[in-house]
Amino acid sequence: MSFLTTEGVARSELEKILYLADEFTEVLARPIRIVPALQGKLIANLFFENSTRTRLSFERAARALSADVMTFSAGSSSLSKGESLKDTALTIEAMGVDLMVVRHSSTGAPRRIDQWTSCLVVNAGDGAHQHPTQALLDAFTLRRHFGGIEGLRVAIVGDIRHSRVARSNLFALTALGAQVTLVAPRTLQPVEYQDWPAAVTESLDEELSRTDVVYLLRIQTERGGASVFPSLPEYVSRYGLTRERFARLPKESVVLHPGPMNRGVEIDDEIARHPRALILDQVANGVAVRMAILFRLLGAR
Amino acid sequence: MERLLLEGATVLTSRRQSVADVLVVGDRVEDVLTPSGENQEVRAGARAIDLSGLVLGPGLVDLHVHLREPGQEWKEDIASGSRAAAAGGYTAVVAMPNTDPPLDAGYQARYIADRGRQVGLVEVIPAGCITMGMEGKRLSHLDDLLAAGVRIFSDDGLTVTDSGLLRRAMEYVGSRGGVICQHAEDPGLAAGGHLHEGRVSSLLGMTGIPTQAETTVVARDLALAELTGAAYHVQHVSCGETVALIRSARERGVKVTAEVAPHHLVFTESEVLKMDSVAKMYPPLRTEADVKALTQALLEGDIDAVATDHAPHAAHEKDVPFEEAPKGVIGLETAFSAVCSVLGGPALRTVFERMSVAPARIASLERHGNWIEPGIPANLVAVDPNQPWIPQRYRSKSTNSLFTGVPLVGQVRLTIHDGRITYDASRVADPDEEGSP
Amino acid sequence: MPMVMAAADIGRSLTRISHEIIEKSGDVLPVLVGIHTRGVPLARRIAGVIEEVQGVSVSVGALDIGLYRDDLAGRLTTELAGTRLPTDITDRTVVLVDDVLYTGRTVRAALDALSDFGRPAAVRLAVLADRGHRQLPIRPDHVGRNLPTSRTERVSVRLAEIDGTEDGVWVEGAEG
Numbered sequence: 001m002s003f004l005t006t007e008g009v010a011r012s013e014l015e016k017i018l019y020l021a022d023e024f025t026e027v028l029a030r031p032i033r034i035v036p037a038l039q040g041k042l043i044a045n046l047f048f049e050n051s052t053r054t055r056l057s058f059e060r061a062a063r064a065l066s067a068d069v070m071t072f073s074a075g076s077s078s079l080s081k082g083e084s085l086k087d088t089a090l091t092i093e094a095m096g097v098d099l100m101v102v103r104h105s106s107t108g109a110p111r112r113i114d115q116w117t118s119c120l121v122v123n124a125g126d127g128a129h130q131h132p133t134q135a136l137l138d139a140f141t142l143r144r145h146f147g148g149i150e151g152l153r154v155a156i157v158g159d160i161r162h163s164r165v166a167r168s169n170l171f172a173l174t175a176l177g178a179q180v181t182l183v184a185p186r187t188l189q190p191v192e193y194q195d196w197p198a199a200v201t202e203s204l205d206e207e208l209s210r211t212d213v214v215y216l217l218r219i220q221t222e223r224g225g226a227s228v229f230p231s232l233p234e235y236v237s238r239y240g241l242t243r244e245r246f247a248r249l250p251k252e253s254v255v256l257h258p259g260p261m262n263r264g265v266e267i268d269d270e271i272a273r274h275p276r277a278l279i280l281d282q283v284a285n286g287v288a289v290r291m292a293i294l295f296r297l298l299g300a301r
Numbered sequence: 302m303e304r305l306l307l308e309g310a311t312v313l314t315s316r317r318q319s320v321a322d323v324l325v326v327g328d329r330v331e332d333v334l335t336p337s338g339e340n341q342e343v344r345a346g347a348r349a350i351d352l353s354g355l356v357l358g359p360g361l362v363d364l365h366v367h368l369r370e371p372g373q374e375w376k377e378d379i380a381s382g383s384r385a386a387a388a389g390g391y392t393a394v395v396a397m398p399n400t401d402p403p404l405d406a407g408y409q410a411r412y413i414a415d416r417g418r419q420v421g422l423v424e425v426i427p428a429g430c431i432t433m434g435m436e437g438k439r440l441s442h443l444d445d446l447l448a449a450g451v452r453i454f455s456d457d458g459l460t461v462t463d464s465g466l467l468r469r470a471m472e473y474v475g476s477r478g479g480v481i482c483q484h485a486e487d488p489g490l491a492a493g494g495h496l497h498e499g500r501v502s503s504l505l506g507m508t509g510i511p512t513q514a515e516t517t518v519v520a521r522d523l524a525l526a527e528l529t530g531a532a533y534h535v536q537h538v539s540c541g542e543t544v545a546l547i548r549s550a551r552e553r554g555v556k557v558t559a560e561v562a563p564h565h566l567v568f569t570e571s572e573v574l575k576m577d578s579v580a581k582m583y584p585p586l587r588t589e590a591d592v593k594a595l596t597q598a599l600l601e602g603d604i605d606a607v608a609t610d611h612a613p614h615a616a617h618e619k620d621v622p623f624e625e626a627p628k629g630v631i632g633l634e635t636a637f638s639a640v641c642s643v644l645g646g647p648a649l650r651t652v653f654e655r656m657s658v659a660p661a662r663i664a665s666l667e668r669h670g671n672w673i674e675p676g677i678p679a680n681l682v683a684v685d686p687n688q689p690w691i692p693q694r695y696r697s698k699s700t701n702s703l704f705t706g707v708p709l710v711g712q713v714r715l716t717i718h719d720g721r722i723t724y725d726a727s728r729v730a731d732p733d734e735e736g737s738p
Numbered sequence: 739m740p741m742v743m744a745a746a747d748i749g750r751s752l753t754r755i756s757h758e759i760i761e762k763s764g765d766v767l768p769v770l771v772g773i774h775t776r777g778v779p780l781a782r783r784i785a786g787v788i789e790e791v792q793g794v795s796v797s798v799g800a801l802d803i804g805l806y807r808d809d810l811a812g813r814l815t816t817e818l819a820g821t822r823l824p825t826d827i828t829d830r831t832v833v834l835v836d837d838v839l840y841t842g843r844t845v846r847a848a849l850d851a852l853s854d855f856g857r858p859a860a861v862r863l864a865v866l867a868d869r870g871h872r873q874l875p876i877r878p879d880h881v882g883r884n885l886p887t888s889r890t891e892r893v894s895v896r897l898a899e900i901d902g903t904e905d906g907v908w909v910e911g912a913e914g
Binding site: 126130 | 498499500502503504505506507509576577617618620621622623624625
Binding site for chain 3: 016019020022023026027030031032034035036037065295299
């Protein structure tokens, strides 16, 4: 079974992956940080949209499991030019690939490749839809920090409407028992969220005192914000995690960010370096979680 | 002259429907005979075709197809589109002008009509652009187009947003039998949109197109139609709110007509959850409530006509992510069955009203959309309203249909265009085996 | 389904193996590493006997060889039980403990896994039962009972810690 979304995934399955990630954290702490579990398997990383950190994390995970890795990045190859996505996928499948890791700027591209090929597919981020491995590494980070996720109050702050991180975290964290509040100005809230398992609010300040986890989303400064909020300073004044706002959080609370950060925009530079900001833990945990997912999909094939 | 005797069908005349034999001589219906076997001298020498159990009605008319010729013949051309139309029971189709180059001058219109006559399977009626090159900046060669017989004007695929320009177009052609047709989609509200704005777009993280993108344009256009007195036609109505606008304008005396596409009567935004780009078209599939409202409006006549918006795209063009895919679905070969399935057998006369009589009236096509009686041009179709079938293959060059694999009830069995049989289901089991005409 | 070892037989075998391990050891006792699943409680029991006799504590670890298997695909699993080694094994003697020795592939995988943790001075193998049919050049150093079996038979072991029932070893027939 491919891993394309966190929506509708059973809690028991999510917990199995988190449990395996614990095991792989142990593997990564060994003197020899590689196991032969996926020896002879071929994994193709298809990054139609560039993303250095996610690509490196998947490569590291695949190699630590002794799988062979081919990486295809947009810009470094002419495969995608004038060729349908289906043709590209079938071409790569024909090279004997067992599993494809797919990142694409359009919603549903990994799902389509899953339909067209007999390869397993892991969604490494599609459009503003889903980024399920990110959600699991976030859940894993929170579980290791707090000991569990049940009952955690999580505020996801920022451009919810255009965020695959928000969507995948919402479904994963609520399935694992967290209470999620989405915080954004109306223009960045999802258009219709009546059947989402989340509260939605415009006010970050009202949420601060009752939040265990502040999850900051990256604001697309390249969008200029021009069409969705008046200006960056105005956004920061309502939604930036400033030192003043950080001081009003409960003392046990933590801060997450999927990176890359806009320091001084969604997060104050000093807060980004604070011990209660688990941002580098997220990156480190990403490798173990992706090992867990690759092993879960390919280990029994 | 060839004589065809169409025997035993239930014949739809302007007042009633009863079993009769229809004699076609040349391109005309010569007589409608009681099936008692009398009038032997009239029947003599005619080629008899047994249509017992079928319903014979006026050939279907489609106000909205994209035949892709000239410019995009890998998707469709007038020959393949004509074959698809004939198989769908059509005897006339209005070809939208968004070809490459766009059809904004009379000589282009004459070419399309001539090409249709050469193929000879269906009357191909060219629509003309409202603005030059569909750029929305200045009027196309409206006089030239009118002189070439064009009556349907549209920048379909794009909306004429400049209200002043649209007003002038209405004023210019309105008094001369032309109809201004609008693809109603406000470019600001629809910007970046790929599907209906709502539950599914939010879940999938794709930018949606709100119904207001359609209603705001229709509301403005209705005001302009009222101002100018021109005939105005709303293309592919997609939501219930638009129906309400049309109804109230009509009550005020605005000369407004409207069409709905079969896919908007059957499918909802949920189709997009499969992420197959075959579910991508503008206007997008909307909600269950919209499907109900559109169906009701079609039954009651608030929406005058069914038009397919037949929009072929090659498989390789659709084999891309949803957001990158071209918009549109084909529809000619499944429209009758889809509408018949939605409205039901007892509404068969309404089906013909909406798929033949009304669209022929809107496009001023005297040779089409006539209830059957002696003297009318022989543009006819025989259907079996109770025949179940599951669409699998098409005569169109393209296969981008949402109806593939969907069980439907009602099937086209025989199409006659200007007295010639252009499609006979009993003779062609497999579209792939059918040769080119 | 005939029982070939009862609880008392298992107890006696483990006591004997414990004494053999003590005899073979010099001043430093080995690290006992149980192979999941039933090797782990067996290693703990042997450690218990040694501690009772010698009056010193013995390091016991657990090894999951799921990441190292080369078995047929159908037998692989993506469940992992967890590997925990209590001490650095480099330059120590390690005694691998498992319930049944058969083809030797599990032991091969366990040796691969161990080598990723360090370079032991020596690795020995203790098993409760050896049913033969080796496919690799591997032999046990300590054996509870040799069980002559055919390939079509199945050997099943139950231990109180894992199965919640009384200890026992059974050989099931080909049709079982």
